Amino acid sequence: MSADRHIDHSSPMHQFVIGRLNDWQLGGLDISFSKAAAFMFGAVIVATLFLVLTTSKRSMVPGRWQSVSELWYEFIADMIKETIGSDGRKYFPFVFSLFSFIVMCNLLGMLPYAYTVTSHIAVTITLALSVFILTTFIGITRHGTHFLSFFVPKGVPLVMLFLVVPIEVLSYFMRPISHSVRLFANMTAGHTMLKVFGAFVVQMGVFGVLPFALIVALTGLEVAIAVLQAYVFTILTCLYLNDAIHLEH
Amino acid sequence: MSDPQHPHSVETSAETPAETSAQGSSQGASLDELGGRISKARHGAGLDKSAEELGELERGAGADLSAAWRISIEIVVALVVCTAIGWALDYWFGTKPWLMLLFLFLGGAAGINNAVRTALRMDAQAAEVMQRKAQTKASTAKKE
Numbered sequence: 001m002s003a004d005r006h007i008d009h010s011s012p013m014h015q016f017v018i019g020r021l022n023d024w025q026l027g028g029l030d031i032s033f034s035k036a037a038a039f040m041f042g043a044v045i046v047a048t049l050f051l052v053l054t055t056s057k058r059s060m061v062p063g064r065w066q067s068v069s070e071l072w073y074e075f076i077a078d079m080i081k082e083t084i085g086s087d088g089r090k091y092f093p094f095v096f097s098l099f100s101f102i103v104m105c106n107l108l109g110m111l112p113y114a115y116t117v118t119s120h121i122a123v124t125i126t127l128a129l130s131v132f133i134l135t136t137f138i139g140i141t142r143h144g145t146h147f148l149s150f151f152v153p154k155g156v157p158l159v160m161l162f163l164v165v166p167i168e169v170l171s172y173f174m175r176p177i178s179h180s181v182r183l184f185a186n187m188t189a190g191h192t193m194l195k196v197f198g199a200f201v202v203q204m205g206v207f208g209v210l211p212f213a214l215i216v217a218l219t220g221l222e223v224a225i226a227v228l229q230a231y232v233f234t235i236l237t238c239l240y241l242n243d244a245i246h247l248e249h
Numbered sequence: 250m251s252d253p254q255h256p257h258s259v260e261t262s263a264e265t266p267a268e269t270s271a272q273g274s275s276q277g278a279s280l281d282e283l284g285g286r287i288s289k290a291r292h293g294a295g296l297d298k299s300a301e302e303l304g305e306l307e308r309g310a311g312a313d314l315s316a317a318w319r320i321s322i323e324i325v326v327a328l329v330v331c332t333a334i335g336w337a338l339d340y341w342f343g344t345k346p347w348l349m350l351l352f353l354f355l356g357g358a359a360g361i362n363n364a365v366r367t368a369l370r371m372d373a374q375a376a377e378v379m380q381r382k383a384q385t386k387a388s389t390a391k392k393e
Contacts, residue, residue, distance in 0.1 A: 167355060178327070
């Protein structure tokens with residue numbers, strides 16, 4: 001692991017190093033199976049197993065575990081119904097998978113010794129770009145050239161359009177960036193903060209109890225943020241889908 | 250549709266037209282009855298807000314923090330990225346520093362545009378939740 005040499009093990013940033021689990025080369029390309037890949041597979045497997053196992057009985061009156069899965073499903077279904085309406089039903093599988101993947105990555109990252117996949121912008125920008133490309137594609141296929149009217153707000157004088165249209169276009173292209181930075185920054189900041197306070201516990205000796213108490217509280221906050229940020233990412237996806245389908249801001 | 254032998258079938262077939270067979274409708278009726286009893290019991294035990302609670306995540310522990318993040322990130326990202334774009338264009342065209350200045354202002358405008366939109370959406374959402382709460386409060390007050 002060559003990257004380890006650059007970041008000291010005691011550094012709060014060391015947790016974000018992508019370690020390689022093996023060393024595979026394919027025509028000069030590094031295709032080694034990394035820690036990040038392992039945790040992404042883990043998130044998919046855990047989410048799939050959880051949903052399949054808890055709903056395998058298909059009881060008419062759900063038990064505890066089945067209720068969790070049903071709540072999970074209804075949460076996304078309601079979100080789509082509220083933000084997009086009945087037109088959004090088609091996109092339920094996409095939105096549900098996206099939410100499940102992010103929430104699982106975030107929560108697995110909260111386990112001790114775990115690696116948080118979503119703390120890397122490469123991952124979040126890929127998710128955000130896939131949403132961006134999908135929504136743009138939907139907008140163009142649904143509305144054709146009329147889609148461009150999205151960038152021309154109604155009731156703006158012709159002279160102002162020279163200024164307003166570039167701003168609208170820039171606003172639109174900033175979406176995937178803010179969409180991905182929000183998730184990445186939240187996860188990175190939270191996990192770094194935990195590590196920094198963790199170092200204080202060691203350094204302060206007896207008085208380390210104080211930062212330790214803070215860490216307990218912060219860990220609770222981080223779990224909440226892990227779910228919340230997955231929710232925010234998903235609801236923004238729904239809002240962008242709504243914009244593409246109904247062409248309104 | 251309205252089977253005289255099954256008095257329940259009239260009310261259930263309105264909801265589930267697919268279940269027109271006698272067995273289906275009677276099963277649907279007993280399920281409806283069961284659903285009614287469950288919701289009554291849940292209401293009695295004060296459990297009928299579990300789905301709403303998930304929606305209330307936004308007002309949970311990290312709620313204010315996430316609201317602040319949601320808005321501020323829009324401005325910061327647009328400003329930084331647009332300025333970087335302007336700088337890169339300057340670098341290519343050799344027009345330092347004019348394009349960077351232009352894109353600095355455009356980026357600020359785009360960021361505020363996005364931030365205001367996000368804030369308006371959050372406002373609308375909050376208003377909707379408040380309205381729904383007031384409605385449920387009114388309806389429960391009526392019941393009592």
